[in-house]
Amino acid sequence: xxxxxxxxxxxxxxxxxxxxxxxxxxxxxxxxxxxxxxxxxxxxxxxxxxxxxxxxxxxxxxxxxxxxxxxxxxxxxxxxxxxxxxxxxxxxxxxxxxxx
Numbered sequence: 001x002x003x004x005x006x007x008x009x010x011x012x013x014x015x016x017x018x019x020x021x022x023x024x025x026x027x028x029x030x031x032x033x034x035x036x037x038x039x040x041x042x043x044x045x046x047x048x049x050x051x052x053x054x055x056x057x058x059x060x061x062x063x064x065x066x067x068x069x070x071x072x073x074x075x076x077x078x079x080x081x082x083x084x085x086x087x088x089x090x091x092x093x094x095x096x097x098x099x100x
Contacts (some may be wrong), residue, residue, distance in 0.1 A: 002060035005051040009043035
């Protein structure tokens with residue numbers, strides 16, 4: 001199982017990543033461990049906003065890619081409504097993902 005997730009940072013920016021262990025990865029980001037993303041070392045992660053589960057790394061990476069290419073406004077709306085189909089339905093098969 002893989003997870004694609006979106007984190008809120010203290011400067012109100014949004015970080016998107018993938019992992020196989022959501023709890024472990026959140027601990028790494030929130031505690032700024034050496035293995036955390038470079039981005040969350042300089043932009044303190046404060047909240048897990050949302051996450052989706054998928055069956056493999058390829059699917060998780062694809063979702064991460066498309067989320068990262070959304071505008072900030074679209075990312076905010078995706079967090080609020082959680083509707084992948086509305087924002088990415090023309091790019092990916094949204095049925096491959098399950099909201100957490």
